[in-house]
Amino acid sequence: xxxxxxxxxxxxxxxxxxxxxxxxxxxxxxxxxxxxxxxxxxxxxxxxxxxxxxxxxxxxxxxxxxxxxxxxxxxxxxxxxxxxxxxxxxxxxxxxxxxxxxxxxxxxxxxxxxxxxxxxxxxxxxxxxxxxxxxxxxxxxxxxxxxxxxxxxxxxxxxxxxxxxxxxxxxxxxxxxxxxxxxxxxxxxxxxxxxxxxxxxxxxxxxxxxxxxxxxxxxxxxxxxxxxxxxxxxxxxxxxxxxxxxxxxxxxxxxxxxxxxxxxxxxxxxxxxxxxxxxxxxxxxxxxxxxxxxxxxxxxxxxxxxxxxxxxxxxxxxxxxxxxxxxxxxxxxxxxxxxxxxxxxxxxxxxxxxxxxxxxxxxxxxxxxxxxxxxxxxxxxxxxxxxxxxxx
Amino acid sequence: xxxxxxxxxxxxxxxxxxxxxxxxxxxxxxxxxxxxxxxxxxxxxxxxxxxxxxxxxxxxxxxxxxxxxxxxxxxxxxxxxxxxxxxxxxxxxxxxxxxxxxxxxxxxxxxxxxxxxxxxxxxxxxxxxxxxxxxxxxxxxxxxxxxxxxxxxxxxxxxxxxxxxxxxxxxxxxxxxxxxxxxxxxxxxxxxxxxxxxxxxxxxxxxxxxxxxxxxxxxxxxxxxxxxxxxxxxxxxxxxxxxxxxxxxxxxxxxxxxxxxxxxxxxxxxxxxxxxxxxxxxxxxxxxxxxxxxxxxxxxxxxxxxxx
Ligand code: SF4
Numbered sequence: 001x002x003x004x005x006x007x008x009x010x011x012x013x014x015x016x017x018x019x020x021x022x023x024x025x026x027x028x029x030x031x032x033x034x035x036x037x038x039x040x041x042x043x044x045x046x047x048x049x050x051x052x053x054x055x056x057x058x059x060x061x062x063x064x065x066x067x068x069x070x071x072x073x074x075x076x077x078x079x080x081x082x083x084x085x086x087x088x089x090x091x092x093x094x095x096x097x098x099x100x101x102x103x104x105x106x107x108x109x110x111x112x113x114x115x116x117x118x119x120x121x122x123x124x125x126x127x128x129x130x131x132x133x134x135x136x137x138x139x140x141x142x143x144x145x146x147x148x149x150x151x152x153x154x155x156x157x158x159x160x161x162x163x164x165x166x167x168x169x170x171x172x173x174x175x176x177x178x179x180x181x182x183x184x185x186x187x188x189x190x191x192x193x194x195x196x197x198x199x200x201x202x203x204x205x206x207x208x209x210x211x212x213x214x215x216x217x218x219x220x221x222x223x224x225x226x227x228x229x230x231x232x233x234x235x236x237x238x239x240x241x242x243x244x245x246x247x248x249x250x251x252x253x254x255x256x257x258x259x260x261x262x263x264x265x266x267x268x269x270x271x272x273x274x275x276x277x278x279x280x281x282x283x284x285x286x287x288x289x290x291x292x293x294x295x296x297x298x299x300x301x302x303x304x305x306x307x308x309x310x311x312x313x314x315x316x317x318x319x320x321x322x323x324x325x326x327x328x329x330x331x332x333x334x335x336x337x338x339x340x341x342x343x344x345x346x347x348x349x350x351x352x353x354x355x356x357x358x359x360x361x362x363x364x365x366x367x368x369x370x371x372x373x374x375x376x377x378x379x380x381x382x383x384x385x386x387x388x389x390x391x392x
Numbered sequence: 393x394x395x396x397x398x399x400x401x402x403x404x405x406x407x408x409x410x411x412x413x414x415x416x417x418x419x420x421x422x423x424x425x426x427x428x429x430x431x432x433x434x435x436x437x438x439x440x441x442x443x444x445x446x447x448x449x450x451x452x453x454x455x456x457x458x459x460x461x462x463x464x465x466x467x468x469x470x471x472x473x474x475x476x477x478x479x480x481x482x483x484x485x486x487x488x489x490x491x492x493x494x495x496x497x498x499x500x501x502x503x504x505x506x507x508x509x510x511x512x513x514x515x516x517x518x519x520x521x522x523x524x525x526x527x528x529x530x531x532x533x534x535x536x537x538x539x540x541x542x543x544x545x546x547x548x549x550x551x552x553x554x555x556x557x558x559x560x561x562x563x564x565x566x567x568x569x570x571x572x573x574x575x576x577x578x579x580x581x582x583x584x585x586x587x588x589x590x591x592x593x594x595x596x597x598x599x600x601x602x603x604x605x606x607x608x609x610x611x612x613x614x615x616x617x618x619x620x621x622x623x624x625x626x627x628x629x630x631x632x633x634x635x636x637x638x639x640x641x642x643x644x645x646x647x648x649x650x651x652x653x654x655x656x657x658x659x660x661x662x663x664x665x666x667x668x669x670x671x672x673x674x675x676x677x678x679x680x681x682x683x684x685x686x687x688x689x690x691x692x693x694x695x696x697x698x699x700x
Contacts, residue, residue, distance in 0.1 A: 063684045
């Protein structure tokens, strides 16, 4: 109990020197404190894919009491990209002179007609980039081609896309457009918290997104829906402390939003980034893989930037194909089931032959279950989580 | 690919270096890297170290090398000769003789810049052949130096992150590993190239159907490597190394092995990082810093940077 106090001001048991938190005896104390304060079964959702990976990599699940379950939420940008959105990108790539630029694992996500990476191996021009600005430089360097930036990600990557659009407009670049698949985090959390089939007793909120949004955007979860929330960093210790905070809130009968990541997150967020977003985008409804259309959860380009909208420029629309038979990505993303319950998991769907994006993405929960849990065969698996028990 | 070759042709148990005719070790590898000049080395140096290290970890003194170069039309002669000079420098250091070579220039677009293939031949100087078939429960696993430096340096330059203190570990292993060959308890060694330490451990565990438990806290990882991993979302266990060997020794010889390694300036960070065990056969486990346990599995596909 040395590091976690139960007092109100306590949400700074965490005011320790950076580095100090790494000592394993500290982790041991936090784990012990969690066990002591847990009085009933609780299920927390880690919203962010980076948290999911950190939880698996550090073996957090193996040290938590069996009555405490962690479920992974829809916080991996690759996983929530709808199949129709991939299909739309692939249709676009079939048009002449198109170069498509996008981030990370997006290349491997299967649509109805294969993936961007398959198109690339057939000779289509698909580029892997690490920043929106790179996409724009490709456009500047290749004036004879049409460069389409497939923009995914949450509030963290949207500002960079916005800045790139502003730059493209200023430089009057005419061979550059984007497929805006950016998504907003708070609306999907509201949908989850309203879901009567899903009992989430606390949210571990994403650190990176919170750097941009600050605290206000999530307050409704605690204030209106009574669900304790903790904003967490990405070190195993950060996550353990967030879990401890949520357990403590329960045992104190509180529901509040606490930030355990003050070294990066300011309560007011990043105003510059927020301004960029609101300058270029306007909220629109967006389709989330497996979760359907969620109002005000996406970003559309404002009218004055319509020239950069790839959908308008090439006269195409996003189709709504049927998901592959048996695929449970939606249920996994919504936390209804763990990947182990998907009939395709580790059978038809593996990292080598992914059916859904949750298996493709390095931050997807299916790939984490597969990698760090050996498809469920890990001898260090804890007893089944409440969610698994529920759907037995 | 191998299925079409008659089985008796396979002599190596699929270790990277085959032992033939009693005491002859032979290996072949192709090298392509982007960028070709990376912090801490270049493709020429890599092409010699890579093959020579494959021999060294089997207790084979690298003696001869044959090299084949496939260059894309338009590659500058000056650039190529710079790589050849790097290659020659390593050969000279190790007293390796270049005995055969070939150069082809192919039309633009047929290869990306430059491919170098090297075949190294040498002489086994240990009495018994080192190989993973010698692994036994209780053996200690040693990392000869800190892991992931090559992969992190390449990743960093590819994504325009260039921390000053991050360099590839590309280096010949023979001088550092040679003293270990005298140890009776030396079981096997492997240079952790593509796929990193994690992959080598998985190959040993699966290949011999034994368990391996690694202790995260003991695995040497430099801060610069860890930072790149944090930024890009990589797992350092799977980052390529080009001058780091995984070494298995009988428990009684572990301290001696560490002492011998640390005498070499390349291996000052050498550490015992885990143990071979009878538990969890075929699986590699990692005891994490917070005291948890998790599986270390074979990596799949290329590591791509995370999005947010
Ligand atoms: S196992 Fe595959 S199909 Fe099933 S939910 Fe995961 S990604 Fe989707």
